[in-house]
Amino acid sequence: xxxxxxxxxxxxxxxxxxxxxxxxxxxxxxxxxxxxxxxxxxxxxxxxxxxxxxxxxxxxxxxxxxxxxxxxxxxxxxxxxxxxxxxxxxxxxxxxxxxxxxxxxxxxxxxxxxxxxxxxxxxxxxxxxxxxxxxxxxxxxxxxxxxxxxxxx
Numbered sequence: 292x293x294x295x296x297x298x299x300x301x302x303x304x305x306x307x308x309x310x311x312x313x314x315x316x317x318x319x320x321x322x323x324x325x326x327x328x329x330x331x332x333x334x335x336x337x338x339x340x341x342x343x344x345x346x347x348x349x350x351x352x353x354x355x356x357x358x359x360x361x362x363x364x365x366x367x368x369x370x371x372x373x374x375x376x377x378x379x380x381x382x383x384x385x386x387x388x389x390x391x392x393x394x395x396x397x398x399x400x401x402x403x404x405x406x407x408x409x410x411x412x413x414x415x416x417x418x419x420x421x422x423x424x425x426x427x428x429x430x431x432x433x434x435x436x437x438x439x440x441x442x443x444x
Contacts, residue, residue, distance in 0.1 A: 326356035385415030
């Protein structure tokens with residue numbers, strides 16, 4: 292089952308028949324480094340006041356990255372908020388909650404009070420998608436630079 296809030300980059304190596312193992316391992320290492328840099332940016336900037344204000348650090352601790360290799364087919368980089376912080380998705384995309392009509396207790400406790408139905412809207416505060424947008428150009432550069440071999444000496 293995939294994580295609740297993933298961002299995935301898939302580098303399709305299927306068309307590159309006979310891709311040298313050296314290129315694939317360099318691509319895995321560089322995509323992993325880029326993913327680690329993105330996670331660091333999310334934690335240090337986005338979740339420390341730029342987009343959201345850190346309160347407990349639980350959301351920050353739930354941000355992970357993983358690099359998966361499907362040999363000869365693809366290299367996959369995933370950056371995601373884990374299940375430790377289920378509120379990551381409402382922060383990223385916003386949320387509209389309709390609270391139905393209900394009865395609540397009166398502060399004095401002598402009789403219940405009727406509360407009408409109302410809507411609460413939480414605005415989106417993107418910490419993951421905005422970071423991905425900032426790093427978009429770097430993905431192509433990373434893939435391109437991984438395929439370039441140094442000149443022989």
